Amino acid sequence: MSDKARYAIEKSIPELEDLEKKGLFSRKEINMIVRRRTDFEHRIAGRGSKPADYLAYVKFEKNVDRLRSKRYDRMKDIIDNSPSVSKWSIPQRIMFVFQRGTNKFPSSMELWAGYLKYARKQESVKVVYDVYSKLLSLQPRNIDVWFSGAKWEFEYNKNVKGARALFKRCLRFNTEEERVWLEFIKFELNYLSKLLTRRKLLQLVSERAQIQDLEENETKRKEKKEGDDDEDEDEDEENILALNVDDNEINSDLNKLPEMNVSTLGSIEDNPVLRGDLVLAIYDVYIATMVKRITDLNEKKKEIFILANKVLSIIDQFDILERTHMCDYIIQDLIRRYPNDAKCLVLQLTLSLRYVSLLDESFVSDLQTNVKLYQAYMSKSKLTKEEKVKVKNVYVKYLTEKFLYNATGETKTLLELLIKKLQM
Known part of the structure; x- marks a missing residue:
C-alpha cells in the first residue's frame, strides 16, 4: 500500500470505529468499506488515473453516507444521538476527493461541476467560493462558469453587487462574447423586475419603507453569512470578485460602464435607474463593442439592427418595467444612425x-x-x-x-x- 493510500485509510479509522460502536455498520461491512477505499486510493494515486476514477470514488462515498443516514433515521431512538465524527467525516472526505481530483485534472469540467453541486448541496458557502475562485482563475474565458457564479451570488446569497461585479469582470476577459452582454442585460432587467414586484406586493410606496426593507434584507444576508464559517467568509467573497486583471488589456469601452451603485429608491417616475437607464448604458457599450471591427458599412448596419432587436426582444419579456422608455431609446438610436431605413x-x-x-x-x-x-x-x-x-x-x-x-x-x-x- 502506498503512503498516500495508507494515510487516507488511517484518517478514516475514528469514523469507522464510531460507525461500528453505534451499530450502524457491522464489522464485515466496515472491512468491505476499507477494501473499497483502499482500491480507490490506489486507482487515483496511479499515473493512469482518470477523472472518472475520482467520480466513481465520490459515488461510492455518497452511497455509504446515504446508507448510514437511512440506518440512523431508523435506529435513532435506540442509539446514541450525540454529534460524532461519523456524521460529518464522509462529506469531508467527498470534498477532499473532489479537491484532489480538480487539482490533478484542472480542465475536467465534470469534476468541477460535481464539486460545486455537492458543496452547494452541503451549503458550504466557503467551499463554493473557493471553488469558483480557483475555477475562474484557471478558466477565465469559460463564460458558463461566470454565469454560474453570478447566479449563485444573486439567487443564493442575494448579493446583487457581487453578481454584477462578476458580470463586469467576465466582460473584461470576454469582451466580444455577445452572450455575455445579453446575459448581463437580462440580469439587470431581472433584478429591477424582482425589485419592483416585491415593492408592489409589499406595498413599499414611501422611500422610508423602501429603506427599511433594504436594511432588513441586508441584515438577513449578513446573518446568514456569519453562520457559515464566520471569519474567512468575507475574504473568500473578495477572492471570487477580485481576479488579477491587467487594465491595459481591457477594452477601453468597458470603462464607460457605470459603477451601478446608484440608489434604487423612489419610483419609476422619479428614478432613472428604475426606468432602465443603467441597462441602456450597457446597451450603448454593447453595440459599440460588437461592431467595432466591422468596416463594411452595410454589414455594420445589418449587424446593429440585429443586435438592437435582440435587446428589444429581451426587454419585451419584463412587463413590470417601463419597457416603452427603454424601447424608445433603442429605436431612436437606430433612427439617428439610419434615418431613412x-x-x-x-x-x-x-x-x-x-x-x-x-x-x-x-x-x-x-x-x-x-x-x-x-x-x-x-x-x-x-x-x-x-x-x-x-x-x-x-x-x-x-x-x-x-x-x-x-x-x-x-x-x-x-x-x-x-x-x-x-x-x-
Whole structure:
C-alpha cells in the first residue's frame, strides 16, 4: 500500500470505529468499506488515473453516507444521538476527493461541476467560493462558469453587487462574447423586475419603507453569512470578485460602464435607474463593442439592427418595467444612425402598438390612432417615393404578422379591410 493510500485509510479509522460502536455498520461491512477505499486510493494515486476514477470514488462515498443516514433515521431512538465524527467525516472526505481530483485534472469540467453541486448541496458557502475562485482563475474565458457564479451570488446569497461585479469582470476577459452582454442585460432587467414586484406586493410606496426593507434584507444576508464559517467568509467573497486583471488589456469601452451603485429608491417616475437607464448604458457599450471591427458599412448596419432587436426582444419579456422608455431609446438610436431605413422607421411608428394585444379592450382605438400617426408621417415625410413604398410594405407586413394572422371574426374582417386600404 502506498503512503498516500495508507494515510487516507488511517484518517478514516475514528469514523469507522464510531460507525461500528453505534451499530450502524457491522464489522464485515466496515472491512468491505476499507477494501473499497483502499482500491480507490490506489486507482487515483496511479499515473493512469482518470477523472472518472475520482467520480466513481465520490459515488461510492455518497452511497455509504446515504446508507448510514437511512440506518440512523431508523435506529435513532435506540442509539446514541450525540454529534460524532461519523456524521460529518464522509462529506469531508467527498470534498477532499473532489479537491484532489480538480487539482490533478484542472480542465475536467465534470469534476468541477460535481464539486460545486455537492458543496452547494452541503451549503458550504466557503467551499463554493473557493471553488469558483480557483475555477475562474484557471478558466477565465469559460463564460458558463461566470454565469454560474453570478447566479449563485444573486439567487443564493442575494448579493446583487457581487453578481454584477462578476458580470463586469467576465466582460473584461470576454469582451466580444455577445452572450455575455445579453446575459448581463437580462440580469439587470431581472433584478429591477424582482425589485419592483416585491415593492408592489409589499406595498413599499414611501422611500422610508423602501429603506427599511433594504436594511432588513441586508441584515438577513449578513446573518446568514456569519453562520457559515464566520471569519474567512468575507475574504473568500473578495477572492471570487477580485481576479488579477491587467487594465491595459481591457477594452477601453468597458470603462464607460457605470459603477451601478446608484440608489434604487423612489419610483419609476422619479428614478432613472428604475426606468432602465443603467441597462441602456450597457446597451450603448454593447453595440459599440460588437461592431467595432466591422468596416463594411452595410454589414455594420445589418449587424446593429440585429443586435438592437435582440435587446428589444429581451426587454419585451419584463412587463413590470417601463419597457416603452427603454424601447424608445433603442429605436431612436437606430433612427439617428439610419434615418431613412424602412425597418427602423416602422419600429418607431409602431412603438405604441408594441405591447398592444388583440384581447385588449382598447385595441381598435389604439390601432386607429396608430394608423393615423402612420398616415400623417407619410404625408409630411421628405422620404423619396421609393423609400415610402418600402416603409408602407414593412408597416403592412408588421400589422399582418402581429395582428391579422391571430385575429378572428369581426376583428379579422376589420384588419383585412384596413390592410387592403393601406396597400392602395
